[in-house]
Amino acid sequence: MGKTQMMLVTAVETLDEEKVVRLVKMGLQRGVDPLDIIEDVRHGMERVGNLYEQEKYYIADLIMASLIFQRVLTIIPIAQSKKGLKPQVVIGTVEGDIHDIGKNLTAGLLRARGVGVVDLGVDVSPQEFFNALQETGAKILGLSGLLTSSYEVMRKTVSALTDAGLRSEVQIMIGGLVNEDVQQHVGADHWIIDCAKGVELCQQILGMGVNTYTESAVNVI
């Protein structure tokens, strides 16, 4: 990791909002890929989470970290969504979980790349996911979750689709705090921790051309 990148990760970790903003702007001016900058900020948030786990930070610090992330997104807004897109992806944060920053980012990038998204929001039950897939005929389901307890809800959601005979018609990707073991447990097709890769995968599944994101998916102001 480069020195400036390291400084950004540390600025997020220490919740130094003004320094984060300065470093993000500096990165953009130097032509750093906006999605790489977002990845660094995510990395810093992971560290905030670790400090919370070690009881060195409190819930207020988690809230502060999410506010810093939202501020960063005002500096790096995702391009305007294209209008009238056919729903191709159903996405949501699973029941019991309200972490939505990564999910919102993914939905925004998908729309910016011309992929129609039905975003069910947070705390979404297996039944609600099932209903949305049936109503829209979307072929991709994106489940987001950052709590350990979310894995079981993801598994139940996949089971509900299997029981209803819908599983083979839908590609399921999970995102958030996930890994291959979680994917296996849940019975999903893919696991993603970098939304840019998730968007690329959706485009591939849907048979769309894949371009670089920085050129058209993200507007820098």
Ligand code: B12
């Ligand atoms: C910010 C934050 C919060 C904020 C969330 C604000 C919001 N609107 O989302 C608030 C303060 C509300 C919060 C609350 C809680 N939190 Co919290 N939180 C975090 C923190 C620090 C950062 C999460 C984040 O936004 N990261 C930045 C985004 C961009 O990253 P991301 O979500 O991973 O998304 C990326 C990818 O995963 C991907 N992606 C995400 N979703 C999807 C979906 C698809 C389909 C695809 C393709 C890709 C994709 O795209 C993104 C960009 O690449 C994490 C620490 C961590 N390690 O992540 C803890 C963390 C997740 N929280 C934790 C905890 C314990 C809680 C609370 C229980 C605390 C409490 N005692 O109340 C509550 C739970 C509330 C609930 N019921 O959900 C724990 C979970 C531990 C566990 N194993 O279960 C963590 C890991 C902290 C820790 N290390 O202890 N939290």
